[in-house]
Amino acid sequence: MKKFLALSVAAFALAFAVPQALSAADDAATIKKNMADRKPKIEVLKKAGSIGENKTGYLEAMKDVKLEDADKKLVEAENRDRRTIYSAIAKKEGSTVDKVGELRAKQIRSKAAEGEFIQDEEGNWIKAPKPAPAEKKEEKKD
């Protein structure tokens, strides 16, 4: 009976749990690849000032900018994938999708290229300033 139970558990793991874990990893890898493929086009739209990074961790078309259909779909696909990742992290860490998005927005703001539109925590759209130069470590002189 014990052997039967152990075999049943192993069979269940092979049939459901393992493929699900692999599937999640595959999904993350696929999403990452898709994001990497989209990035050059997104950078062009950001540099043109057509889209910006909002305070909730998603891309947003700037006011008075009407995106072409292809660009609109690109932004929607990017935001959909971001939400999937935020959701997975929120679930893993016992937080909310919104909180993860806010923290991602903070990271994006700190890495934004000069002149790109970013939304600050109060909701104001501003152009990202020139990134501060990395601090040089002082060399000790003997």
Added chain:
Amino acid sequence: MKKFLPVLAAAAVLLGFGASACIKTQNEVDVKPIEIKPVHITLDINIRIEKALDDFFGDLDAL
């Protein structure tokens, strides 16, 4: 017996003050950990989330 009454009354009053002082001290000790603990938990979760975000987006941000 009459001599003892004021002494007993004074002792009761002193005990009352003493007891109330003890209760106040206990309240202060009990409240502090409750106020601080959630801050630590929130910071800890935020750090873990930022780490998870770095793990996933780190490569993409570097592109």
